[in-house]
Structures are given as structure tokens and as C-alpha cells.
Amino acid sequence: MARKSSRDRMKNEINAGSMADIAFLLLIFFLVTTTIAEDKGILVKLPPWSEDEPDITKLKTRNVYSVLVNANNQLLVRGEEKKLKNLKDNTIEFITNPNRADDLAESPTKAIISLKNDRGTNYKTYLEVYNELRAAYNSIWEDQAQKRYSKAYDDLPIAYKKAIRGDFPLVISEAEPTAFGEE
Amino acid sequence: MSRFSSKRGKENPEVSTASLPDIIFMLLFFFMVTTVLRDAELKVEVSTPTATEMTKLEKKSLVNYIYVGRPSKKYQSVYGTSPRMQLGDKFAVVQDIPLFLEKHRITVSEQQQSGITSSLRVDGKVTMGIVQDIKTQLRKSNQLKVNYSAKKRAEDLK
Incomplete structure (x- = not known):
């Protein structure tokens, strides 16, 4: 170590030489984080291909929750026009049937949701409807997990x-x- | 003890910056290695809808992408404005899907082939007709794991 004069004591400056490097680091960090378009989405399992249509007419009407979306993106749930924001809660009520109503599902295992759309339905609307149905099940599963295993x-x-x-x-x-x- | 402390007090404390570039390079290489860049240039305009119930696709090598949307401006003179599908880097029709899937499948090892997912990146404004045709074709090709690509939704539904 070379001896320093007493004047050196006054030089309490931060070394600015590394600032550029720090800036570089940040730049690279943001570049990287913005270009990774991470893929998220609703994961579904399609049914295997078969020529004949699934026949829901054989099932009891009370166990089928039919959701129709027409070409004008309107929602028809069990014959009634409904709003998208109520779909989740209505679906949960249908599946769990807390009050043992005789027009809702007999038991959750028998409940079937039938979704039908038109070829002119907007994909956005379709996905929103699908998302709500999924949300209903996710919230039921979450409830059960809390109830059974906390x-x-x-x-x-x-x-x-x-x-x-x-x-x-x-x-x-x-x-x-x-x-x-x-x- | 006092001998040392008096000597240290006079020195200007400096951190050696000589290794900083190396650290940055290391980080740069790390990100370069770990990121998988999208290899296909998008020829259709895709703005995916929003959703809340989403799962993240973990293994990028097991995912193949199907883009659906209206052709972007510079392709409109050739391909029109009605919704089209893009496989890899070119426009395609539904009949091209089996070959596309097969081409992807052979790049995946046999044990992992059951985990192959098709990610449908579909524009929100597209109508369901073309999506339905793709779904039918995927079912016929026995590609049943499908992901409807979406963005996270923050606000409530109207």
C-alpha cells in the first residue's frame, strides 16, 4: 500500500466507473424480462375423437347445466338469459346444491355442464365463459381443500x-x- | 491494534471494479442460455383474451404453438382479412395440422410424448368457427392436451 497524503482523506467520493456497468446490468435485466413472453393459459383436455355426438338427452334434466352462447355473444343458461358475471356463482350453486333444491344437481358427481356455442361466437366470449366455469370448479375445490385439510x-x-x-x-x-x- | 487502525483510516476505501464486466457477462450468458426465443415471426395479429384460471406451461420444448388471427397489414393484400391460422412460420390450413404435430413429435423423446401440449394462441376477436375446426382436427390427431393461451385479467367482469 502506497502512503497517501492527508488530502486523500477528503476524497470520499463513490467510484463512478462502475455506474455504466450497473446501467448495463439493469438494461440487460429489463431486456430479458420483457422479451420472455411466458405462456399462460387455460389448460384443457379435449375428449378423444368419436363420430357420434355426446348424448346429454339421456341424462336427467336437473343434472345438466346447459350453457349456450349465440353468435351475438349472448348467454343462455338453462333457458334463461344470464349475465357472465353471475355465471360462476350460479354454477357453484348448481353443482353443490346446498339447499337440496330439486331442480339443481342431485350430487356433484352427477352434475354435467353442457357448453354449446355458435361458429359465430367471439373467441373472447367463449374463453370468458369457459374461464367462469373453470373458476366455479376451482373455487369448489379450494373450499373443499380448506374444509377437509385446512x-x-x-x-x-x-x-x-x-x-x-x-x-x-x-x-x-x-x-x-x-x-x-x-x- | 492501534497501529493498524490508524493506517487504515488514511486509505481511500475502494472496491475493485475490474471484475464487474465479468459479472455482467456471466449474467448475460445465463439469460442467453435459459431463454427460449420465439422462433416464428407472427404473420397474424394475435391479442389473446384475458382469463383468471390459468396454469403456466412449464416445459417449452413440449409445447407447439398454433396461432390464429387476422393477417397483419402487410399480408392482407395476399391473404385477405378473414381469420387465418399460422403454423410455424407460415400460413396453413386445418389439414396441415397432423403433419405439423408429427414434425414436433419426433423432436420429443418417447417418454415425454404424452406431455405434448398444443398452445392455441388465438385472437380474441376471431369467431369460434375456425377454432372449432382446429379443435376437431386436434382431436382427430389425438392431440388432446390443449392450452388456450390467455393474459391475466386484473379487473372484474362487467
Whole structure:
């Protein structure tokens, strides 16, 4: 170490030579974080291909929750026009049937959601409807996880998740769409 | 003890900056290696809808992308404005899907082939007709794991 004069004591400046490098680091960081378009979405499992349509007419009407979306993106739930924002709560009520109403599902395992759209339906609307139906099931599963194991559903081991999903199976049957509003 | 402290007090404390570039390079290489860039140039305009119930796609190598949307401005003179599908880097029709899937499948090892997911990146304004045709074709090709790509929604539904 070279001896320094007493004047050096006054030089309490921060070394600015590394500032450029720090700026570089930040620049690279932001460049990287913005270009990664991470892919998120609603994961679905399509049914295997079969020639014949799923027949929901054989089922009891009370167990089927029919959701129709027409070419004008209007929602018809069990014959009544409904708003999208109520769909989730209505679906939960239909599946769990807390008051044992005789027009809602007999039991969650028998509940089936039938989704039908038109070829002219907007994809956005379709996805929103699908999202709400999924949200209904996710919220039921979350509820059950809290009730049974007092844990969040995502933190449960797979066996427990399966048990819950077995009692509240997600069945969304999609019929071949109508073709009234194809552009 | 006092001998040392008096000596240190006179010195200007400096951190060596000589290794900073190396650190930055290291970070740069790290990100370069870990990121998978989108290889296809988008020829259709895709603005995915919003959703809340989403899962993240983990293994990028197991995902193939199907883009659906209206052709972007510079392709409109050739391909028109009605919704089209893009596979890889070119416009395609529904009949091209099986070959596209097969081309992707052979790049994936056999044990992982059951995990292959098709990510549908569809523009929100597109009508369901073309999406339905794609879904039908995917079912026929036995590609049943499908992801409807979406963005996170912050606000409530109207």
C-alpha cells in the first residue's frame, strides 16, 4: 500500500466507473424480462375423437347445466338469459346444491355442464365463459381443500387432490357448435 | 491494534471494479442460455383474451404453438382479412395440422410424448368457427392436451 497524503482523506467520493456497468446490468435485466413472453393459459383436455355426438338427452334434466352462447355473444343458461358475471356463482350453486333444491344437481358427481356455442361466437366470449366455469370448479375445490385439510388446494399432495376432484369431477361437455353466425 | 487502525483510516476505501464486466457477462450468458426465443415471426395479429384460471406451461420444448388471427397489414393484400391460422412460420390450413404435430413429435423423446401440449394462441376477436375446426382436427390427431393461451385479467367482469 502506497502512503497517501492527508488530502486523500477528503476524497470520499463513490467510484463512478462502475455506474455504466450497473446501467448495463439493469438494461440487460429489463431486456430479458420483457422479451420472455411466458405462456399462460387455460389448460384443457379435449375428449378423444368419436363420430357420434355426446348424448346429454339421456341424462336427467336437473343434472345438466346447459350453457349456450349465440353468435351475438349472448348467454343462455338453462333457458334463461344470464349475465357472465353471475355465471360462476350460479354454477357453484348448481353443482353443490346446498339447499337440496330439486331442480339443481342431485350430487356433484352427477352434475354435467353442457357448453354449446355458435361458429359465430367471439373467441373472447367463449374463453370468458369457459374461464367462469373453470373458476366455479376451482373455487369448489379450494373450499373443499380448506374444509377437509385446512390447506390451500395447490399445496395438497396429489392423492388428496384426486380425492377432491373425484367428489367434484369437472365435466364440461362441449357439443358441436351451431352455424348461424359464421362470418 | 492501534497501529493498524490508524493506517487504515488514511486509505481511500475502494472496491475493485475490474471484475464487474465479468459479472455482467456471466449474467448475460445465463439469460442467453435459459431463454427460449420465439422462433416464428407472427404473420397474424394475435391479442389473446384475458382469463383468471390459468396454469403456466412449464416445459417449452413440449409445447407447439398454433396461432390464429387476422393477417397483419402487410399480408392482407395476399391473404385477405378473414381469420387465418399460422403454423410455424407460415400460413396453413386445418389439414396441415397432423403433419405439423408429427414434425414436433419426433423432436420429443418417447417418454415425454404424452406431455405434448398444443398452445392455441388465438385472437380474441376471431369467431369460434375456425377454432372449432382446429379443435376437431386436434382431436382427430389425438392431440388432446390443449392450452388456450390467455393474459391475466386484473379487473372484474362487467
